[in-house]
Amino acid sequence: MSKKIDRQALLTAVESCTGLTESQRADLHQLLTETPKYGLVWEDTPEEVYEELKEEIPVMNEDRSKAIVNGNEYPNHVIIEGDNLHALTDLCYTHAGKIDVIYIDPPYNTGNKDFVYNDSFVDRDNGFRHSMWLSFMDKRLRLLSELISDDGTLFISIDENEHAPLKMLCDEILGEENFVCDLIWQSTPGSNTGTDIKTVTESVLMYSKRRSEEHINSKPIDDAKKYKNQDNHLAERGPYVTNKLDRRMTGSHYSEALNYAITMPDGTQLYPGGETFRQDHWNWRWSQQKVEWGIANDFLLFSKKKDKWAIYFKQYLNVDNNNKPIERSIPYQNLILEDSMSSARGTKEVMDIFNSKKFDYPKPLALIKYIIRMVSKPNSIIFDAFAGSGTTLHATMELNKEDGGHRQCILVTNNENKICEEVTYPRNKKVIEGYDTPKGEHVEGLHDNNLRYFKMDSVSRIPSMRNRRKLAAHMVDMLRIKHNIYTRKNQIGSYTIDTATMRYYEDNGRRLLVIMMPTEIYGVVEAIKALPPLDEKINVYVYSDGPYAYDDDFAAVADRVNVIALPGPMLKTFHRIAPEMKDVQVAEPDRELTEGEADDTSKDFNDGEE
Numbered sequence: 001m002s003k004k005i006d007r008q009a010l011l012t013a014v015e016s017c018t019g020l021t022e023s024q025r026a027d028l029h030q031l032l033t034e035t036p037k038y039g040l041v042w043e044d045t046p047e048e049v050y051e052e053l054k055e056e057i058p059v060m061n062e063d064r065s066k067a068i069v070n071g072n073e074y075p076n077h078v079i080i081e082g083d084n085l086h087a088l089t090d091l092c093y094t095h096a097g098k099i100d101v102i103y104i105d106p107p108y109n110t111g112n113k114d115f116v117y118n119d120s121f122v123d124r125d126n127g128f129r130h131s132m133w134l135s136f137m138d139k140r141l142r143l144l145s146e147l148i149s150d151d152g153t154l155f156i157s158i159d160e161n162e163h164a165p166l167k168m169l170c171d172e173i174l175g176e177e178n179f180v181c182d183l184i185w186q187s188t189p190g191s192n193t194g195t196d197i198k199t200v201t202e203s204v205l206m207y208s209k210r211r212s213e214e215h216i217n218s219k220p221i222d223d224a225k226k227y228k229n230q231d232n233h234l235a236e237r238g239p240y241v242t243n244k245l246d247r248r249m250t251g252s253h254y255s256e257a258l259n260y261a262i263t264m265p266d267g268t269q270l271y272p273g274g275e276t277f278r279q280d281h282w283n284w285r286w287s288q289q290k291v292e293w294g295i296a297n298d299f300l301l302f303s304k305k306k307d308k309w310a311i312y313f314k315q316y317l318n319v320d321n322n323n324k325p326i327e328r329s330i331p332y333q334n335l336i337l338e339d340s341m342s343s344a345r346g347t348k349e350v351m352d353i354f355n356s357k358k359f360d361y362p363k364p365l366a367l368i369k370y371i372i373r374m375v376s377k378p379n380s381i382i383f384d385a386f387a388g389s390g391t392t393l394h395a396t397m398e399l400n401k402e403d404g405g406h407r408q409c410i411l412v413t414n415n416e417n418k419i420c421e422e423v424t425y426p427r428n429k430k431v432i433e434g435y436d437t438p439k440g441e442h443v444e445g446l447h448d449n450n451l452r453y454f455k456m457d458s459v460s461r462i463p464s465m466r467n468r469r470k471l472a473a474h475m476v477d478m479l480r481i482k483h484n485i486y487t488r489k490n491q492i493g494s495y496t497i498d499t500a501t502m503r504y505y506e507d508n509g510r511r512l513l514v515i516m517m518p519t520e521i522y523g524v525v526e527a528i529k530a531l532p533p534l535d536e537k538i539n540v541y542v543y544s545d546g547p548y549a550y551d552d553d554f555a556a557v558a559d560r561v562n563v564i565a566l567p568g569p570m571l572k573t574f575h576r577i578a579p580e581m582k583d584v585q586v587a588e589p590d591r592e593l594t595e596g597e598a599d600d601t602s603k604d605f606n607d608g609e610e
Contacts, residue, residue, distance in 0.1 A: 045131065100377065236319075
């Protein structure tokens, strides 16, 4: 049993102790007055990509050679090649509070070379590996928590190696009150050999942003398992199951009004409980008026066995017991036991696409569809920061096809061993365009989708006007992701865009305008004035050396535009979540750009669509 510490006595001793500096005395006082906290303790481990944030600001550039565009009306899915810590830093600006479903499959830290830290594998013999893994996850989970919408959900795949510390870390970052459940799925079939206990399951921890606001769907009923009976003359109602119309009641649940006789086809009077006389504590589920309606509309079934009558009501799949159309469903459960969700199925799915084992242990498509279907809406944004083989995007596109949804998916994965270029992107390209399996079977493409491919880049953090303009120029692609607008236009109305100083994009009534030179504002304002009525305001970003976005210059069209300074808001977000800049870096003196530097900035602004 641990000894109880008398903190007040120790504080008194510290105050009277000689030989302590004021700084030491203050530190000891703080240690003794801090409220003890239950939770994880680990040492924050330096991480190369985290250290890079002290010197550079991450940005994204689109590789337009990889774009797959089938129509402006289709969802724009995004693959981001780069370290997820850097990508998450940018997404905290573009998508804070906008992601409805986050699924991640981080390294399980098994010690079998599945977890890379600072470009080296952390093996099982490294006693510090759990602390390193927690340091790695902590940084990313804190950023992920900023992305979740108020009614959104986070799912994290994990096994027993780090399950306990991950649960505690999530409780600390997301709040224990927002824990929903631990989904257990059978990833491996059982074994009939050996004497050790075989682990055949993995977990998916499920957290909401705000438990009280979380959106959880019901699970559609599989009619093949339960709804087997069919009325051929009432096919529109679908198959049905039968339930007894009577039931035994207790206490205050018993109702005299529901204890009455119903006339059977042979004239017999039947009371609830299956007797020809009235019994206490038995009720019909339906009122007399509802029973008459049920008989007239073929919702009741009379059955006689061994000279005893019974009454059943029909529960149809496609209508309720008032004959109104419904979609019957049941609650999801946290235990998942389905053959289609085994790890072996995930491997086969990848092999069917590539005709080779391109990726180890991909998650099965059915599992990710199960997870997304559980909480998503038809227009949800889905995000995966550890995309691997790209199953999450594949699952999103299949769900859209099944229910007519317009879900958008964003993936992030690094390009270690060229996984992004040779697995994640090609897999989903094939899914969109169609492919042939190793058996020669053709799988039709999911053509109603667009796919964009971005690569992480960076701009120096050293404060200077040149770096500020360089950042603004590189932010154009980031803004396209933020507003989900990709189609470039050369004109606003009759006004021709000067591509050296402006960019303009328009998709399905959504508009994005980036202005690098404020001298262009007057002509733009006049063009916006002449536009017909707009469905949505134009998002206008104007380069500014400070927080002022030239709002006054847009006063004449204030009802048609959202004016934002560039790159100020993005920098504000970055400085809030990124580490402090290295002390060795100093600001460059502000000065006019040389002609060569101006050309470089223009080159940065050139987005490859010239």
